[in-house]
Amino acid sequence: MTIRTSIKYLGEHTGKTVLLEGWVYNSRSSGKLGFLMLRDGTGIAQCVVSRADVGDELFSRFDELTQESSLTVIGEVRADGRAPGGYEIGVESFQLHQQAIDYPIAPKEHGTAFLMDHRHLWLRSRRQHAIVLIRHEIIKATRDFLDNNDFILVDTPIITPNAVEGTTTLFEIDYFGQPAYLTQSGQLYNEANAMAHKRVYCFGPTFRAEKSKTRRHLTEFWMVEPEMAYCDLDENMIWAEKLIEYVVGRVLENRAAQLDMLERDRAKLEAVTAPFPRISYTEAVDILHAAGQEFEWGGDFGGGDETVISEQYDRPVIVHRFPARIKAFYMKVDAEDARLALGMDVLAPEGYGEIVGGGQREENLDVLLERLAEEDLDPETYQWYLDLRRYGSTPHAGFGMGIERVVAWICGLPHVRETIPYPRMLQRMEP
RNA sequence: UGGGCCGUAGCAUAAUGGCAAUGCACCCGGCUGUUAACCGGACGAUUGUUGGUUCGAGUCCAACCGGCCCAGCCA
Numbered sequence: 278m279t280i281r282t283s284i285k286y287l288g289e290h291t292g293k294t295v296l297l298e299g300w301v302y303n304s305r306s307s308g309k310l311g312f313l314m315l316r317d318g319t320g321i322a323q324c325v326v327s328r329a330d331v332g333d334e335l336f337s338r339f340d341e342l343t344q345e346s347s348l349t350v351i352g353e354v355r356a357d358g359r360a361p362g363g364y365e366i367g368v369e370s371f372q373l374h375q376q377a378i379d380y381p382i383a384p385k386e387h388g389t390a391f392l393m394d395h396r397h398l399w400l401r402s403r404r405q406h407a408i409v410l411i412r413h414e415i416i417k418a419t420r421d422f423l424d425n426n427d428f429i430l431v432d433t434p435i436i437t438p439n440a441v442e443g444t445t446t447l448f449e450i451d452y453f454g455q456p457a458y459l460t461q462s463g464q465l466y467n468e469a470n471a472m473a474h475k476r477v478y479c480f481g482p483t484f485r486a487e488k489s490k491t492r493r494h495l496t497e498f499w500m501v502e503p504e505m506a507y508c509d510l511d512e513n514m515i516w517a518e519k520l521i522e523y524v525v526g527r528v529l530e531n532r533a534a535q536l537d538m539l540e541r542d543r544a545k546l547e548a549v550t551a552p553f554p555r556i557s558y559t560e561a562v563d564i565l566h567a568a569g570q571e572f573e574w575g576g577d578f579g580g581g582d583e584t585v586i587s588e589q590y591d592r593p594v595i596v597h598r599f600p601a602r603i604k605a606f607y608m609k610v611d612a613e614d615a616r617l618a619l620g621m622d623v624l625a626p627e628g629y630g631e632i633v634g635g636g637q638r639e640e641n642l643d644v645l646l647e648r649l650a651e652e653d654l655d656p657e658t659y660q661w662y663l664d665l666r667r668y669g670s671t672p673h674a675g676f677g678m679g680i681e682r683v684v685a686w687i688c689g690l691p692h693v694r695e696t697i698p699y700p701r702m703l704q705r706m707e708p
Numbered sequence: 709u710g711g712g713c714c715g716u717a718g719c720a721u722a723a724u725g726g727c728a729a730u731g732c733a734c735c736c737g738g739c740u741g742u743u744a745a746c747c748g749g750a751c752g753a754u755u756g757u758u759g760g761u762u763c764g765a766g767u768c769c770a771a772c773c774g775g776c777c778c779a780g781c782c783a
Contacts, residue, residue: 310741359743382719391720
């Protein structure tokens with residue numbers, strides 16, 4: 278009897294005849310023996326076609342198995358030390374579905390531009406396959422952590438009439454004659470949802486029209502944003518820390534093979550355990566000065582500054598209490614120092630920079646109105662948001678975690694363009 | 709948006725201002741245990757575009773187009 282299965286389950290079927298459906302990853306042959314590396318999305322298996330076993334007629338068709346042709350293979354599973362993975366298929370028959378002619382990506386090195394142009398095919402390669410699996414694990418672990426801690430997923434809109442961050446980085450669209458924008462953050466809506474459910478999160482794409490060409494920026498990226506009612510800055514930092522610790526642990530537990538495929542140093546990830554060091558913005562500035570960096574108190578950290586700070590530690594570091602001037606209007610001012618806002622950033626180690634940003638929100642209506650005026654924002658467009666301070670306002674806090682930057686860090690990738698299947702960047706919208 | 713670097717065969721690279729070369733892929737032939745298989749053969753280029761300097765330009769100059777890296781801004 279033939280068992281229809283997938284490559285990841287081959288070990289359960291030793292000695293049995295199975296049917297596999299997949300694509301040719303690579304093939305090579307000698308006069309009477311053919312080796313086919315079959316890729317089926319769950320793994321890669323070596324299939325051996327022997328002329329003596331299948332006959333001249335079928336063996337002559339081995340040549341049709343060009344790279345990335347699709348086919349079904351039937352054969353016996355056997356344990357064999359010579360096969361990558363430890364198991365191979367002794368092919369009894371195979372049926373070609375479609376022969377791929379001149380597949381563009383050779384098992385050879387290619388330039389970035391060429392690979393990005395063929396992103397839809399590049400995703401089939403081992404390395405990209407591993408990255409997508411780790412991305413999946415990170416997203417699933419994030420949601421499991423939040424779900425298991427009484428957070429409710431409450432979706433926030435993608436089309437919005439107003440901005441959260443600076444207005445220079447918005448994508449504007451025509452909404453039936455009215456200007457509208459693609460969301461930069463679900464945060465304002467999250468605050469409303471937290472007043473209904475206590476602990477909530479949103480998870481979705483966000484859009485920033487920043488004209489930045491760096492290894493850490495996409496114009497479309499995915500962000501998970503938890504928001505908690507009756508939560509202060511200290512508790513907020515604990516949630517962020519616990520989330521990151523859990524996510525890294527899950528990837529180590531379930532995707533070690535993929536990390537090894539990417540040649541990621543797992544010891545660096547094993548060090549990521551709570552508690553993370555916490556330093557104030559002012560202490561961070563001292564670190565920069567001690568390292569000989571030019572930096573004036575009151576400014577925002579650049580990529581180089583973040584690297585210097587994060588290099589002091591073997592795990593993520595939380596920087597808190599920033600100058601209020603460089604933070605958004607909704608951030609609560611520190612009661613102990615009016616120059617400071619109760620914000621926090623989590624900087625990943627190894628120079629990967631900011632992966633989380635958040636803080637405690639201002640819950641006082643009058644203070645919020647003042648801050649809106651200071652930032653030259655029109656209170657009229659924020660009436661529904663201000664209602665949250667009129668009807669049962671509470672201390673609350675939250676943060677956003679950028680999925681692509683977390684994937685880049687955990688995978689040890691040099692650029693975020695490989696962390697998302699179809700990256701959207703300043704100079705690229707296709708495929 | 710600034711600064712730097714780069715565009716040569718399907719892909720990756722080489723070529724002092726002087727015959728555009730090599731490897732891989734594709735195609736043909738050989739090989740019964742290959743691991744990005746190996747061995748032999750064949751095919752494949754208006755050197756990103758336009759103009760200029762020169763006896764002569766892939767190479768030098770200018771503009772444009774495209775890309776990479778760095779910076780600013782951010783997750």
